[in-house]
Amino acid sequence: MKRPWYNFLYVRAPILKIGLGIGALLLTIGLLLFLGVVEESRMEAQTANWDGRAVEKGAEIYANNCYNCHGMDGKGLPGVAPALHSNYFFTQRLADVGWSGSLKDYIALTVAAGRPSNVNMQWAQMMPTWSNRFGGPLRDDQVNAVTAYVLNWEKSALTQGTEDNPDPWQFFANAPTRAVAGAEGTAAEAAVVAEPTGPRQPQELFVSMGCGGCHNLDQPQAADNRGPVGPNMANLHETAGTHGEDAETYVHTSIVNPNAYVSEGYMAGIMPQNFAEKMSEEEIDGLVAWLLDPNRVR
Amino acid sequence: MAVQPEIEKKSVVQTVLDVADDVFTRITAGIPAGEVRRMIRGEAPGRPNPRLKPHSEAFLLHIKPTYYHESVTKFTHTFRLGLLSTYLFFVETITGLILMIWYAPTPERAYVDMIRLLSNVPFGQFMRDMHRLGAELMVLIVTAHMVRTYLTGSYKAPRQFTWFTGVILLVVTLFLSFSGYLLPWDQLAFWAVTIGTSMAEAVPPAIVGETVNLLARGAPDIGANGLLRFYLLHVLFLPLILFLFFFVHYYKVVHFGISLPSDEEEVGQDTANKVPADRRVYFLPDVMIDEASFLIGFTALMVFLTAFFFSAPLESIANPQSTPLHTVAPWYFYWLQGLLKIADKMIAGVILPGVLLVLLMAIPYLDRNPSRRARDRRVAIISGLVAGIVMVIWSWMGTPYYAVQGAPAVEVVQKLMPEEGAGHVRELGYANLPLGVYDTREHPVTENEEFNHILHQFEGHIAHFEEEDPSFNTPYGVLTVSQEQPSLKRLTWEIHWLSPEGVEDTFKRTFFLHENSLYWEQYGLRDFSFIRPAADLAAEE
Ligand code: HEM
Numbered sequence: 001m002k003r004p005w006y007n008f009l010y011v012r013a014p015i016l017k018i019g020l021g022i023g024a025l026l027l028t029i030g031l032l033l034f035l036g037v038v039e040e041s042r043m044e045a046q047t048a049n050w051d052g053r054a055v056e057k058g059a060e061i062y063a064n065n066c067y068n069c070h071g072m073d074g075k076g077l078p079g080v081a082p083a084l085h086s087n088y089f090f091t092q093r094l095a096d097v098g099w100s101g102s103l104k105d106y107i108a109l110t111v112a113a114g115r116p117s118n119v120n121m122q123w124a125q126m127m128p129t130w131s132n133r134f135g136g137p138l139r140d141d142q143v144n145a146v147t148a149y150v151l152n153w154e155k156s157a158l159t160q161g162t163e164d165n166p167d168p169w170q171f172f173a174n175a176p177t178r179a180v181a182g183a184e185g186t187a188a189e190a191a192v193v194a195e196p197t198g199p200r201q202p203q204e205l206f207v208s209m210g211c212g213g214c215h216n217l218d219q220p221q222a223a224d225n226r227g228p229v230g231p232n233m234a235n236l237h238e239t240a241g242t243h244g245e246d247a248e249t250y251v252h253t254s255i256v257n258p259n260a261y262v263s264e265g266y267m268a269g270i271m272p273q274n275f276a277e278k279m280s281e282e283e284i285d286g287l288v289a290w291l292l293d294p295n296r297v298r
Numbered sequence: 299m300a301v302q303p304e305i306e307k308k309s310v311v312q313t314v315l316d317v318a319d320d321v322f323t324r325i326t327a328g329i330p331a332g333e334v335r336r337m338i339r340g341e342a343p344g345r346p347n348p349r350l351k352p353h354s355e356a357f358l359l360h361i362k363p364t365y366y367h368e369s370v371t372k373f374t375h376t377f378r379l380g381l382l383s384t385y386l387f388f389v390e391t392i393t394g395l396i397l398m399i400w401y402a403p404t405p406e407r408a409y410v411d412m413i414r415l416l417s418n419v420p421f422g423q424f425m426r427d428m429h430r431l432g433a434e435l436m437v438l439i440v441t442a443h444m445v446r447t448y449l450t451g452s453y454k455a456p457r458q459f460t461w462f463t464g465v466i467l468l469v470v471t472l473f474l475s476f477s478g479y480l481l482p483w484d485q486l487a488f489w490a491v492t493i494g495t496s497m498a499e500a501v502p503p504a505i506v507g508e509t510v511n512l513l514a515r516g517a518p519d520i521g522a523n524g525l526l527r528f529y530l531l532h533v534l535f536l537p538l539i540l541f542l543f544f545f546v547h548y549y550k551v552v553h554f555g556i557s558l559p560s561d562e563e564e565v566g567q568d569t570a571n572k573v574p575a576d577r578r579v580y581f582l583p584d585v586m587i588d589e590a591s592f593l594i595g596f597t598a599l600m601v602f603l604t605a606f607f608f609s610a611p612l613e614s615i616a617n618p619q620s621t622p623l624h625t626v627a628p629w630y631f632y633w634l635q636g637l638l639k640i641a642d643k644m645i646a647g648v649i650l651p652g653v654l655l656v657l658l659m660a661i662p663y664l665d666r667n668p669s670r671r672a673r674d675r676r677v678a679i680i681s682g683l684v685a686g687i688v689m690v691i692w693s694w695m696g697t698p699y700y701a702v703q704g705a706p707a708v709e710v711v712q713k714l715m716p717e718e719g720a721g722h723v724r725e726l727g728y729a730n731l732p733l734g735v736y737d738t739r740e741h742p743v744t745e746n747e748e749f750n751h752i753l754h755q756f757e758g759h760i761a762h763f764e765e766e767d768p769s770f771n772t773p774y775g776v777l778t779v780s781q782e783q784p785s786l787k788r789l790t791w792e793i794h795w796l797s798p799e800g801v802e803d804t805f806k807r808t809f810f811l812h813e814n815s816l817y818w819e820q821y822g823l824r825d826f827s828f829i830r831p832a833a834d835l836a837a838e839e
Pocket of ligand 1: 376378379380381383384440441443444447452453457460461462463464465466467468471544547548551555556557558
């Protein structure tokens with residue numbers, strides 16, 4: 001019979017088979033030994049890998065959900081939400097609020113549950129509940145990921161507290177140990193209100209004053225599309241003139257004296273009352289004009 | 299007390315030796331040490347042949363024939379593919395059992411358990427990779443075994459039923475792989491299985507399809523119930539079925555004997571039970587040596603592949619709210635996915651596979667050709683080849699290369715930094731992504747060669763789609779790499795283009811990459827960069 005081309009695969013001699021078998025066995029043992037030797041460092045690398053990936057996932061969640069209020073670089077927005085990328089936050093906060101657990105647990109808890117009460121609150125809105133265990137949108141693994149992301153600021157937060165790298169933490173009126181923290185020099189309150197160098201741009205103001213935390217510029221305000229905390233502003237140029245005053249006055253008044261008009265369905269006292277002190281008249285006018293510009297550029 | 303006289307006469311040494319030989323004979327189920335020596339020397343067995351004893355004494359050997367026809371022991375006749383299928387099932391059982399120790403089938407724990415297995419269990423990743431590789435090899439080998447028996451015409455009388463049970467084994471093997479696919483509970487798993495089970499929904503009439511779907515998923519969508527059901531299918535029900543049908547299959551194989559090469563055995567002829575004395579090859583020791591060394595060799599190959607070239611994937615945790623771009627089935631179901639692209643679910647997902655399956659089972663009853671010789675079976679062999687080629691084409695159509703291109707801008711980013719999995723950029727890693735803004739119109743060049751390569755590809759992909767797609771005009775891309783946090787970089791991909799009407803359009807996608815993240819591809823050389831010289835470690839401490 002003609003032998004097929006692959007006939008060489010057919011090993012006949014038993015002694016050769018035994019030899020190959022023993023060779024393969026030794027090879028297997030050798031490979032397993034090699035894997036065993038590097039196993040420790042492999043596990044370390046995997047641990048670091050998954051911790052790193054949690055931070056990546058957390059960064060995405062932060063960008064989609066948190067950054068509106070806590071700011072792009074985690075430095076907080078005045079009147080909207082506190083800084084997280086803050087020396088004070090990493091070193092002093094737990095002692096001040098009297099939390100005896102770890103910072104990780106404190107963050108995870110706050111993210112998961114939010115702040116359930118707005119009594120004596122100095123922020124524009126309450127921190128929402130995020131965990132789907134309490135009615136929020138995030139699963140536990142996502143809460144953990146965003147916690148990992150916030151914790152990842154630690155290294156750079158600890159370098160804060162110098163002239164050109166101030167701690168962005170904002171002390172509020174009734175902060176428990178404002179004096180203590182201030183005395184330790186962990187935060188430079190003055191740095192929050194930067195010395196004005198000419199009128200600031202409306203775009204910049206909208207971000208730094210924290211307006212974006214509650215007002216969405218891209219969504220129109222409509223019966224079926226209402227901003228959850230403050231009205232949406234994409235169609236402000238159409239709606240502003242419908243309140244009995246001309247549009248400019250309406251918007252201007254709403255900024256300096258927010259409770260003058262409270263739109264149907266929103267609560268008075270949510271929007272900070274002190275914008276007149278924080279912006280110059282010129283800046284406010286610029287902001288009003290920009291908000292009412294139908295072709296507003298960001 | 300009197301001692302039996304012959305024992306009294308024995309020396310102590312002889313007594314110990316006899317006891318030792320007795321123990322040895324019990325362990326080998328009937329073969330004394332002297333006989334083993336004769337086996338190793340290649341001498342003929344004594345009479346009566348003590349090498350047959352284990353086949354009647356030992357449970358595991360009683361299902362093995364005592365001798366084979368010399369012609370079927372040639373490796374190139376069976377390629378040991380049936381043996382290998384059996385062995386792979388064994389390997390899967392062992393590795394699977396070990397994996398079960400660290401795994402709980404709930405959505406809260408499954409994925410976290412995977413991560414824990416990879417990062418906290420010594421040899422955990424190895425076991426997982428072995429199990430996954432074993433599963434894919436098993437599909438491959440079982441299919442190859444089927445092809446072999448098809449080409450040698452071994453399904454013909456009297457072995458029709460052997461083939462039939464074989465087809466059942468193939469189906470169970472596929473279902474085993476598929477049910478295991480869901481268990482890591484990552485995006486890859488979740489969406490492949492969601493799509494897979496959605497075919498069940500297409501079973502007519504609607505009420506049956508819905509019920510089947512509901513039974514498989516445990517709810518309208520896969521969730522905690524679906525995971526538990528798939529787990530139970532995977533670790534209990536399907537292995538049991540496979541086990542059962544394996545024995546039916548193997549009983550038939552032994553009963554009829556493995557078919558001789560087609561020149562030596564006519565259809566219907568009983569050669570199994572009438573092997574001429576001079577053509578007999580006894581299981582002990584010849585076939586056993588052959589099979590044992592082959593399996594050891596194969597194990598070495600598997601360990602080698604696992605160690606260097608195969609890493610089971612683990613994507614992001616399953617998210618029912620977001621379907622990743624280009625969800626694909628495992629490769630052995632590409633053909634089905636390809637079919638689903640050209641026909642509707644009921645035809646491609648239910649009727650056609652059903653018809654194919656019935657055809658496959660019926661082959662021995664349809665093929666009335668009385669010859670097993672290849673030269674007389676031109677039609678059968680050519681149709682087999684054609685079927686194989688069609689399978690390959692369908693499979694190719696199942697890959698994302700065929701008919702699922704998204705918008706060009708989306709595809710460009712997906713090629714470099716896919717939503718899930720690794721991709722060039724992630725494999726390059728944090729350290730090789732210099733901070734900066736890179737605009738393809740300026741053909742940026744950095745000091746990092748590998749990163750330049752990425753930028754070059756970025757330009758290349760954009761240019762490619764500009765040529766291909768008339769609605770993608772004068773496009774350019776901007777990649778911004780910025781430092782988001784310590785050890786975390788933000789990569790923003792922006793692509794700008796003009797629509798045919800001349801309106802400018804933009805696509806933007808942001809990803810983050812951490813310094814310690816390792817991303818890997820399933821196939822390809824494993825990244826051993828985690829091995830650091832001892833000097834480095836010492837320096838760190
Ligand atoms: C888990 C899957 C399977 C296992 C464990 C298995 C096991 C075996 C074993 C151990 C043999 C002995 C001969 C040899 O090694 O080639 C055999 C023979 C055979 N198998 Fe399978 N098999 C499986 C699947 C299949 C499939 C999918 C088919 C075909 C559809 C098939 C058809 C046959 C036939 C026809 C024979 C007789 C071959 C001959 O007599 O030459 N088997 N099987």
